[in-house]
Amino acid sequence: MQEKTGAGAVASALTLEEKASLLCGQGAWKTVGVERLGVPSIVLTDGPHGVRLQDPNAGGSAFDINASLPATCFPTAAALGSSWDVDLLARIGEALGAESRAAGVSVLLGPGVNIKRSPLCGRNFEYLSEDPLLGGHLGAALVRGVQSTGVGTSVKHFAANNQETERMRISAEVDERTLREIYLAAFEHIVTTAKPRTVMAAYNKINGVHAAQNPWLLTQVLRDQWGFDGLVVSDWGAVLDPVSAVAAGLDLEMPSTNGFSAQRLVQAVGDGRLDEAAIDRAVVRLLELIEWTAAGREPAAAPDLDVHHALARQAAAESAVLLKNDDAILPLDPDADAAVAVIGEFARTPRYQGAGSSRVTPTRLDNALDALRDAAGEKLRLSFSPGFLLSGDEEPQLVSEAVAAAEAADVAVLFLGLPEGVESEGHDRDDIDLPAVQVRLLEAVARVNRNVVVVLANGGVVEVAGWHRHARAVLEGWLGGQAGGSAIADLLFGRVNPSGRLAETIPLRLADNPSYLNFPGGEGTVTYGERVYVGYRYYDTVDAPVAYPFGHGLSYTSFAYSDLDIRVDGSGDDVVVRVRFTLTNSGPVAGKEVAQVYVGDTASSVDRPARELKAFTKVALAAGESAQVELALYARDFSYFSTAHDGWVLEPGEFVIHVGASSRDLRLSAPVTVDAPEPVAPLTDESTVAQWLADPAGGPALRASLDRIPGSGLGDPAILRMVESLPLTRLAALSGGHVDIDDIRRQLAQTSAQGL
Numbered sequence: 001m002q003e004k005t006g007a008g009a010v011a012s013a014l015t016l017e018e019k020a021s022l023l024c025g026q027g028a029w030k031t032v033g034v035e036r037l038g039v040p041s042i043v044l045t046d047g048p049h050g051v052r053l054q055d056p057n058a059g060g061s062a063f064d065i066n067a068s069l070p071a072t073c074f075p076t077a078a079a080l081g082s083s084w085d086v087d088l089l090a091r092i093g094e095a096l097g098a099e100s101r102a103a104g105v106s107v108l109l110g111p112g113v114n115i116k117r118s119p120l121c122g123r124n125f126e127y128l129s130e131d132p133l134l135g136g137h138l139g140a141a142l143v144r145g146v147q148s149t150g151v152g153t154s155v156k157h158f159a160a161n162n163q164e165t166e167r168m169r170i171s172a173e174v175d176e177r178t179l180r181e182i183y184l185a186a187f188e189h190i191v192t193t194a195k196p197r198t199v200m201a202a203y204n205k206i207n208g209v210h211a212a213q214n215p216w217l218l219t220q221v222l223r224d225q226w227g228f229d230g231l232v233v234s235d236w237g238a239v240l241d242p243v244s245a246v247a248a249g250l251d252l253e254m255p256s257t258n259g260f261s262a263q264r265l266v267q268a269v270g271d272g273r274l275d276e277a278a279i280d281r282a283v284v285r286l287l288e289l290i291e292w293t294a295a296g297r298e299p300a301a302a303p304d305l306d307v308h309h310a311l312a313r314q315a316a317a318e319s320a321v322l323l324k325n326d327d328a329i330l331p332l333d334p335d336a337d338a339a340v341a342v343i344g345e346f347a348r349t350p351r352y353q354g355a356g357s358s359r360v361t362p363t364r365l366d367n368a369l370d371a372l373r374d375a376a377g378e379k380l381r382l383s384f385s386p387g388f389l390l391s392g393d394e395e396p397q398l399v400s401e402a403v404a405a406a407e408a409a410d411v412a413v414l415f416l417g418l419p420e421g422v423e424s425e426g427h428d429r430d431d432i433d434l435p436a437v438q439v440r441l442l443e444a445v446a447r448v449n450r451n452v453v454v455v456l457a458n459g460g461v462v463e464v465a466g467w468h469r470h471a472r473a474v475l476e477g478w479l480g481g482q483a484g485g486s487a488i489a490d491l492l493f494g495r496v497n498p499s500g501r502l503a504e505t506i507p508l509r510l511a512d513n514p515s516y517l518n519f520p521g522g523e524g525t526v527t528y529g530e531r532v533y534v535g536y537r538y539y540d541t542v543d544a545p546v547a548y549p550f551g552h553g554l555s556y557t558s559f560a561y562s563d564l565d566i567r568v569d570g571s572g573d574d575v576v577v578r579v580r581f582t583l584t585n586s587g588p589v590a591g592k593e594v595a596q597v598y599v600g601d602t603a604s605s606v607d608r609p610a611r612e613l614k615a616f617t618k619v620a621l622a623a624g625e626s627a628q629v630e631l632a633l634y635a636r637d638f639s640y641f642s643t644a645h646d647g648w649v650l651e652p653g654e655f656v657i658h659v660g661a662s663s664r665d666l667r668l669s670a671p672v673t674v675d676a677p678e679p680v681a682p683l684t685d686e687s688t689v690a691q692w693l694a695d696p697a698g699g700p701a702l703r704a705s706l707d708r709i710p711g712s713g714l715g716d717p718a719i720l721r722m723v724e725s726l727p728l729t730r731l732a733a734l735s736g737g738h739v740d741i742d743d744i745r746r747q748l749a750q751t752s753a754q755g756l
């Protein structure tokens, strides 16, 4: 491989044993150093929404995820994904990078960009979206932000790690088109546009082959097709066979296996099962990573944690989604002469992050109750009732206290959500329901007070259809990070106008989700039977009712879309479709709108989702202000992945462009025609006679060969028409061998050589 730095020279000075040891971690969070050659050991640690660095003085296990040094806990990915704000994510990445540097971390393990295939996935709190374009663009922004500080990232978990159930051995059975269009697409965008320094290979298998030792995934796709030149690190404990892993393209196994893997690598080279060049290749990549991250190990100004906390607060506010707001009950007036009953333990004890390897020890923790009290004017009377036990156990006394408080108040604000442990790395959920004790509390409160506002704290979506009629407003706060409590107060009192949009559909019922019958699989496999129809791609194609659609989110103002103008420049692979429109803040206060562009293919030779998100932008507008928006679409935005063509195919013809405020709230639409050469599938022996005859080179070759078969009549167009749907192999078999495929191939080679 072309050496980019002195890494090759250093590698050549290493013994095989030293090289093999470099490919296997040191302890839980470090790489092996080679002091005699000045190769330092570097630290890799989680991520993704805060630096989780093991406290060296905590003693105990290196995997004690609760013993980490304080760091800013930003909103988790489920929240950040709902911000739809690329610039914000880049700024958060910069802050994460600064804190990583200060902690001596060279690679921050994140972002997690796995697609939210099922709402049940225990780690959906840690992932960005059900849509790969949104996840890819936001993930790329995080990568750029972190890496701008000289700290590397590790986009994860590559790939198709969409459940926690049996995550270390389950095989995700996914057709290639679905992989390419859905489960690899976010990784592809991030790798090709943001160049993460590492990619983390997932625990699971893909079509029977472990991701961490999958040559198709780690070399053919990631490196040969996408041009990735960084390092592939395993998820922790994901390597089954280090020899197969290195041969497949894995470079670093984590954590350490105390020399066992290194020994197996040396042995495999010794007995010819592994080419030492594969080890050298991985060593060079590790040395290049160490070299690339050297700048991040230089002393730098200590990060301002107050500034980071403020950024976390802004991010949480930008990520919250106002699902409903009947009669504009929100925002509340903090200076009103009124009584507000704050109900729910989550107001006092915030649920602000997920469980597992991403768990951060926050530098500070805001709760909504204190934040509301701090922001309330003198005349606003706030009461607090916990309302329920986080354990989920019934506590009638708490309910009656809460109901009494609600009855005495003008407005009741209920803080509900998923208790710790319901959703976590390592296990999936069994349902998407709010705890029954919380729903019963809401019903009891709604019986005595019609002005009910619900604030949610959850990472994976929760079912709302059974209870949201009891609330006039529902604000989805997700897991808002250490400043989430203050952000909620900012939103409730209107100091910030909600601008989050759903990055995942909220279904009416779990059973409506397209993966429902194929989750979490069993007996070692999970079949992605819904194919590309994930999330809104399914709901919108079958026009299924949902509780709240992908892209949905209300504001305290309103937005109007007008003057759609679509310009097409070029054709085929060079086509550029410019989508222009006017966006106006038609309401009373400043706000931010997320304008979304969806593309539908009105006529295609394969089934395709009704529409797919292909561009978006978040625009801040003062009341009454208008802006001209232009978003560009390219060939890939109109293409689908074809296994028959073994690549992306842009079929010429008519498409429809939708511009809107969600996948269902389509404000402007227009047809557009894209010109492109008719795609021609590569001819194979399984191609039909018709496909062969239609091919510019294959047709003459086939005819030349058939014409030489005496008495076959196959030169007769009428006869040929009768057999045109036969694969060539069947024609050869039926002809008793007179149709000679080898001869046809020779003819094709001659025809092609003649440039026909």
Ligand code: GLC
Residues within 6 Å of the ligand: 046, 109, 156, 235, 236, 357
């Ligand atoms: C965990 C997670 C991965 C994390 C790694 C190190 O099992 O799957 O996201 O980065 O191991 O903690």
